[in-house]
Amino acid sequence: MTALYIRQTDEGVVFQLKVIPSSSRTEIVGPLNGMLKVKVTAPPEKGKANQALVKFLAKTLEVKRNAVSIIAGQTRAVKQVQVLSVSIERARKKLTSALNTTVEQGCNR
Numbered sequence: 001m002t003a004l005y006i007r008q009t010d011e012g013v014v015f016q017l018k019v020i021p022s023s024s025r026t027e028i029v030g031p032l033n034g035m036l037k038v039k040v041t042a043p044p045e046k047g048k049a050n051q052a053l054v055k056f057l058a059k060t061l062e063v064k065r066n067a068v069s070i071i072a073g074q075t076r077a078v079k080q081v082q083v084l085s086v087s088i089e090r091a092r093k094k095l096t097s098a099l100n101t102t103v104e105q106g107c108n109r
Contacts, residue, residue: 005034006091012067012084013091018077021049026056028099035078036095050074053081060098061086 006015016035023039030037042052050070058065061083073079083091 004031004036004092004095006088008088009082012082012086013088014071014080014082015091017053017079017081019049019053019079020077021052026052028060028095030099047074050079053079057081057083061091061094 004015006013018032018035018037020029020037020039021042021044023041026038026040026042028036028038038053038056040049040052040056042048054065054068054070057068061068063083063086067084067086069082070079071082
């Protein structure tokens with residue numbers, strides 16, 4: 001997942017995502033032009049897809065939900081996300097692990 005651009009901040013990390021709402025599964029699809037492509041099952045209405053994204057990222061990165069925030073793109077497919085108290089190395093490791101799990105499950109379907 002070296003194509004994913006993650007920026008370290010004083011508080012944690014920031015990276016961009018492209019979110020595909022109303023999908024059949026919530027999962028990381030892979031890198032896309034320096035971003036991470038993520039599918040969520042929730043629809044793009046009344047912030048449901050954003051809530052699902054925050055919950056999924058918090059679980060994936062093993063942080064509390066309030067450590068994950070969408071800092072740009074709340075009403076767009078491309079979002080900028082900040083995760084507090086996480087290093088670049090840990091974020092990359094956890095996201096790569098989640099992607100690999102998705103790929104392995106796809107082979108078993």
